[in-house]
Amino acid sequence: MEVKSQGVVSQLLKDTKIPKMFHARQEFSRSVIKPVEIPAVIHKELEKECFSSLIKPGMNVAITAGSRGIRNVDIITKAIVDFVKSKGAEPFIVPAMGSHGGATSEGQLEVLESYNITTESMGCPIRSSMEVVELGYSERGRKVVLDRNAYEADGIIVSCRLKPHNAFRGAYESGPCKMMTVGLGKQTGASVVHSDGMDVIAENIPTMAKVVLEKANILFAVPCIENAYDETYKIEGILAKDILSREPELLKEAFDNMPKLIVGETDVLVVDEIGKNFSGTGVDPNITGTFSTPYASGGINVQRTCFLNLSEESHGNALGCGLASAITKKIFDKMDIEKMYPNCITSTVLASARIPCVVSSDKEAIQICIRTCNKIDKGHVRMVRIANSLHIDRIQLSESYYEEVIAGKYKGVTALDEPQSLEFDHAGNVLTPVRI
Template sequence: MDVPERGDVDHLIDPQPLPAFARVRYEPPTETVSDPAAAARAELDALSFDGVPDGGTVAVAVGSRGIHAIGDIAASVVAELAERGFDPVLVPAMGSHGGATPDGQQEVLASLDITEERTGAPIDARMDAEELATVTVGETEMPVYFSTAALSADAVVVVNRVKAHTNFSGPIESGLTKMAVVGLGKQRGAKAFHSTAIAEGYVETLRTALPVVESETPLLGGVALVENFSEEIATVEGVPTGSFLDREPELLAQANEEMPTLPVDDVDLLVVDELGKEISGAGMDTNVIGRYRVLNADDPETPAIKLIYARGLTEATKGNGNGIGLADITRRAALDQLDFQKTYANALTSGSLAKAKLPIVAPDDEFALRTAFAALGGYDSDTVRVLWIRNTEDLSEMWVSEAVRSDLPDAATVLEQGSLTFDDGTARFTGSSAPER
């Protein structure tokens, strides 16, 4: 794709003085499960395996998110099931992710340290899904699909994080229910779900479809995980089938209290080094950046961010740049990382087209920042409010412009003062030690 070179646009926007920066550590108090893998094994006691025959197959459904210790947790669940005399098999429960192909979904799992070698269980990544029934949600008829691989097992256990969703808010969002209904629906089920949810509401669609999955499949329940601000496991809980809709609201409330947030709500420019599907289903956590960009859904009230500059993609996302459309500016280096087939497979399945749009593509960091500052209007290097983060999952350390420092909460500590320089257009921070705030 042809985008302007630096020489083509350099004369259009004059350079501006840069703000001074400070490197900040942001660490609100948290609680952590010391051994989440052992906790996951123990929580399987909450599920009833009475109807599963000795040597029966148990499908362990795992998703595409970069959950803390998910490789260890998946391996421990597999090991516990094997010790109980069952035959575990891993089934990707990620809808259309990985380009909606078996190889792509296995590649996603491998990036999360979930492999046959690591866990000791085979992976059945077939994309086939069977229609269980048709339900009516509002005024819309929706077929409910379920993974053929999981449906052929004697039992199914889902393992997933409960957290705020990136497209909607409600008493149930991302978690066990959504994995059972959407993730295990594979591409066909995810497409049917999202098309209906956009018209009739996500929560109502989940509530209507879940009873079909519970009655027509061997779903035993799930292992729910809640992470804290530091993206470490704070809670592990086994939840039997029939209890998802009762327990998930409480777990979600805990997740919302502990989820990563920016230290301030009023931001002129947010710079994000990387986005990716393992970080968030939307590439960037929409609750962190305050942007859903979904039809029939209002954006979160906070934070208020005027512009977002996304610099690139993670390695683990394997070119799936879904979420790049949440940014206002990106750079050529990010464009070169994009795999449009994977990105479009995700966007077309979810119906969330805005997240796959291309923002303004700058040739490099220097011109991207120049563009952002000019677009803010009335730019002043002494008052501009800039946050520079690695990604929306890792918010424990960041660079902030001088104007932000006085508004930092007590949980934020200034590590050093610094300045921003450019090496052939690529941004570099240099710092000098500063007293702790």
């Protein structure tokens, strides 16, 4: 597709005024486990008799590693590996990411490598395969499968992040149960979990997880929770027998620690970078309000949203771009549909993979959003700009928010400078950083 930088679209947008912006700080609760502290925290947790007694010398132990951009995932994974080794057992890592990585064993290894999870860095083998073993059927009649390498191990440790999902609501969202059924289910299991639609996935996950817990050698789970600053906040071991009861309690805690865009509503949201390392849908809709299904809600109330760049860590998987009003040619040119489409075919959610308006530059992406907003004062556009959906402690707000922020209308928001015009280079790429 040809996108002209000086075509009719550019002419229609060239006089659209972009508001002046000011930098702002958002403050949230900040309990944190520092990276240097993580190995000791994990060792202390797993040294508890209830966990350590399950790992015997000579055991083959599978440890899961997922595809999300989990903060400190390499440190967490390595710490679990080292603990297993300290007990005389033989750990190996299993990619547990459903259909991600293009639904291939090589692609899933590539994803792990981008997170610094390699045989060399972890000091143990990584066994990547899309082959699964059938475990049985859930009470809803759904086939349950598990990664063959994990199934054939003497024990499985489910390492994951626990957080709200971006497309549905339920007692079990993103956490140990989803890791066991979707992550370890590989493409086959992920497809089954999603096959009834996002309105039923909240029932499929726990009922299928029950089968995994009954038929597979799950030892325990080690979920982490992140705070509003995308930092590791909590790491807790959960025995297999307690996963179904404990996970919903921790999900409530994860909700309480989520960040948000405190202003609550805006006309235009600008996201500098999207990617699978930030969210399964490029951006976390719990922040941006850009949900791919009607089965979840939240985030900022916004009329138009534009995405400017795709992260290198996404390896061309621009899933989520369909949730924007506009994207740049930079994102379009990086798209790899062989990486994108297996993901949305498996989930049955196609909205995330649709192509929105594609324009030549950052500047035009912002302008087309402003130009097409309805029922707003174009002279006082309310606009929010974020670097990505994981790091929103520093943001930019348009000048229409300035007096309200100074007056203290938004608790937790502080202006760091005065409104100034955004700077762009000759190609229309925004130069003004979000963070100062």
